[in-house]
Amino acid sequence: MTNILNTNISSSPLQQTGWLHRRLLPGVTPARLALGGILLLAAFLNFSNLTAVGDANFYYTAAVKSMLQSWHNFFFVAAEPGASVTVDKPPLGLWIEAISAFFLGVNGFAVVLPNILAGLISIPLMYHLTQKYFGTGAGLVAALAVAIMPVAVAAQRNNTMDGMLTLTLILAAWAFLRATETGKLRHLLLGAFVVGLGFNIKMLQAFLPLPAFYAVYFLGAQVGWGRKLLNLALATLLLLVVSLAWAVAVDLTPAAERPYIGSSTDNTVMELIVGHNGLNRVFGGLGRSRQQPPRADDDDANFAPPINGRPPQPNDGGQFTPPSPPNGQFVPPDGGQPGTGAPPASAPGGSDEVGSSGVLRFFIAPLSKEISWLLPFAFVAMLLLLLRRKLTLPLQPQHQFLLVWGGWLVAGWVFFSFAAFFHAYYLVMLAPPLAALVGAGMAELWQLGREKWRLAAGLLLGTAVLTLAFQWFDANQFVDNAGTLALAGGLFLAAGGVLLVVGNGRASFARAGFALLLLALMITPMIWSYLTVMDINNVNLPGAYAGVDEFAAPDRNNNRNVNQSLLDYLQANTQNTDYLMAVPGSMQGASYVLASGRPVLYMGGFNGADPVVDAADVAQLVADGDLRFVMLNNGQPNGQQGVNAWVLENCTAVPRFNNPETNLYRCSAHHNS
Template sequence: MTLLIPDGQTHTRTRDRAGVRVRVCSSRIGFTVLLLATAGLYLWGLGASNWANAYYSAAVQAGSQSWTAMFFGSSDAANAITVDKPPAALWVMDISARLFGVNPWSVLIPQALMGVATVAVLYAAVRRVSGPGAGLLAGAIMALTPVAALMFRFNNPDALLVLLLVVAGYCTQRACEKGASRWWLIAAGVAVGFGFLAKMLQALLVLPALAGSYLVAAQRPLRRRITDSLLAAVAVVVSAGWYVLVVDLWPAGMRPYIGGSQTNSILELALGYNGIGRLTGDEPGGLGNLNHDVGWGRLFGFGMGSGIGWLLPAALICAVAGLVITWRRPCTDPTRAALILWAGWLFVTAAVFSYMNGIVHPYYTVALAPAVAAAVAIGAALLWQRRRDIRSAAALAGAVAVTAALAVVLLGRHGDWMPWLRVVVTVGGSGAAALLLVAGRLHRRVAVLVAGLATVSCLLAPAAFSLATAASPHSGALPSVGPSHGGHGSITGGGLLSAPNPRPDLIGLLKQGADEFTWTAAVVGSNNAAGYQLAAGAPVMAVGGFNGTDPSPTLGDFVRYVDEGRIHYFIVGPTVMMGHRTGSDTHESTAIREWVEGRYPELTVDGTAVYDLTQTPASSQPAHSSGPRCAHLRAPA
């Protein structure tokens, strides 16, 4: 049978197919450029940060030397104590270090690659509901958010956490689609569960948004939606709980002490120091609440504003406008479902970060970046489609104007750094906002130019800040965004922010005979221990864990280790604690230091006080344990 088609219709179909091929090719090229540019930004000059957060780099070094240390996330290969987070993020770096050796690049490259993967998954999620243009916009916003440029070039657990949460968001979107398997929602639960193994309860902040979007918008009967949600909840518990159960059941005497807890308990760590305590400020072993900026203004303050604040108002405007536009659509509308997901993620996480009373650091806000990017992209795409409606045009114009004004304020906090940028953003943002009001009446090509001007005006300032962040080395426990004079870019120094950088004579002393001891040295605080351990390449005991407040080892344990010849030196490192101390939780580390100083002669090496614990004590002062002796005696792994 022959089908006869009029010539005009044949030409029309040919043109349509050609147009589709061009659009597909353009979107693929745009996606490739996006990923290459993101990789360049996150990989460029990465080695300048050296060990970045030495606390985690030392744990990677330990994990590359001991499978036990790798599994538990120990600070040292002799397994004295763990880091104060679960070890999933360390596992990624441990594998890299085992393959390519322990060096700054093997530690940091996985973080950058996780950043590229996050941008790719976010692009895919937004593209499914709003098209490739919106997907590219979301990916660009994500990549150019300054706090993302900071944390995807740094070795904290946040990079893995954000990647897993974005994967969970993508899987939830897929689960809401018609005919989708329930395994998509279960996969989302697994991603959140493993996010828990990266940073504990912070991973659960997205659950209300994921569950809400599926229960409201999934194209399933209500009974099926409820059943699937329960199965996904089980997936979260299983994928997170297996590790908690294993550690909890593991005999305490055969594993390291759980850093960050006061009772050697991973449940206490999850629910206390890394859980409810972060909200209330009552964190056993913590340093108390050092923040006095509780409220919504925190996200725009001097700490968090430069990292995440740039597009927050635009995200709110676009999300609300998008929900209004889709309000009368069927509950199963994919765009509406996506808006519920990303806007819910944004609101819940922003509220918690704004009002938590415990330890909170500006870089935590990287968890907001995907939600900000998706909300802006999806909402802006809806508004642009309706730009002939003055209400949509006004919402777009308002979002651009507010973003430009906020950028000028945030840039103004950094003095003379690129003052011309404020002028450019002001002029470009004002002009774009005015033109957007009449964009619906402009020729299509002119309107596209206006959209481009608006996009550049909104992204120029955070992009410049991201480039400045990438150009600055960052180290220590509290990295910050921006140019080098505004961040903790020094690779030397000590204390809470940075690990010590020992000089050659001290390094040589620590290496001498290190194989004859379980720990070549002990020092109060994990950051101090990390600096010496990375330099010497041998285990260094972190007395008291990260803050020096964990009751491990007790004085009795420490004395026994010394008597058994397991510790060579005790180093009096820089003070690792700041702020007020809670209760008597610093007693053990203080008692150990006082016992050493009162019993052994001091040796000064490269300006650092060192005590050789193998020498005859200068004093016969007896040791008195301040509490019950711990049973967790460990042999070298």
């Protein structure tokens, strides 16, 4: 079939649509006005109702507060000011959030702002990357689609760093496409470097689109096969150096001089990469003993051998002056339940957050509300882009585009359909390829209409009906008034269909019909994004609006105020003590870090399962006067039986602060030898 695009980008049909480029004022065209309008819509969605964000994910916000107290804490991404344990993520995203908080104060707005800005920057990038290959109209459709994706709006309004990861991967896609176009090594190395930065935001999650990136260069660049293999080898070497630089630096630091590596089994970042943030995401808790309680973002119970030596001593501040503390509230991070060590909604095998694994996971509740609204259209677009022109080597630009974005989307769809554990907001990384394919699909249908109008109109109407039918089915799983959304989309569909049929291929009718059908496709995800923004239970574990309670993640916000009486008591009785108190894990301690800015010893790391300290360590801290108060779970296993036994034998309960969940104990040096 006839190519609609060659290396001369201006040959794209929608690029030739003159009205989009008509000069209205100096520097002002309809296309630029439309892109500006999309950016304003995205800004409205991202900045509206930010008071509901509160202090966002408390685990990470407390870590940011800790990181601003010393360069040591900043480099190692210490989870609490005493630097007893790190967070379970690499540093780059948290470094950026900490820099934002340094200037704006430690608060919800400061820590979510980097992700919001990343999301807004992604919109013109998606416009450019799609417009270059399929024209201005396609670029605008892609920009709109990525702006209104519910999971994107949810993730960008949070400090879980996936918005920043998504931006880095878009930049990497640009670099690999540019390397394919020019054949130059420097663009290939730039792409590898950017993916390495993404690795330092969310580890192996950043590698998900890498096969598509490598494949497009290998199959599309107009250089010799041997040269391409050599260049890819050099890019891989750079990728590994950038990706592992921080991990190697941390692991080479003696354990006594750094925090325990949170969520690792052997106190190394390498194990964290391969285990907790690697194979465990695919298969579940491999290698974990079931004698220990589960982690908040693990499905299996876990076991880690105890470590020798005492924990790092609280740092004495230094380079940064922490801003005044926010109101102290606590939300269990990433969906874990406070004080129980229970897994979140994302446990494998079926859950309230991501559902059971399988090929239909993206199309049924609870996961379908996140990103699947336009997925049927995107899959049809992939087939159309593949079949419309003959495959050649090197790949034509349109097939290069398809390989990058289609390969990225399919890889993500397969992985997240069968992965044992992930959170729903991880799907934000699939928003760019989905949006790009929707934009390209609209452009391809437009071009087909220039050749075979009835076939193009039939395909467009059929695909729109299929997509809208799925949107109604999807919405109906979560809300009772899905018919209202279906009616709105149906009206636009009917109006657009009439114009296509009556116009019989005339350009003005075709443009209006395409526009109405586009609105029909976009109106439901746009409204769902607004509902997501207005959802006050969408703070700690972000995700698209969950509608009826049946599919809402349990206690996703779970705000609990700091016990001010307890905080006042601890402050009054620990002025000469380094730690405010020791707690089973961040579940109980993060809110007190935010409220006081003081070190709080997370004895079990994130959710009570890490061997950050043992009984001997606690005894030594008490003997040295560094620790006076210990909070224990009341009747709940937490993997710290040795510590519990020592505290019960050597410390005295403080009855006024005991409750059904926890007990507070006061320890004195003279109680132990």
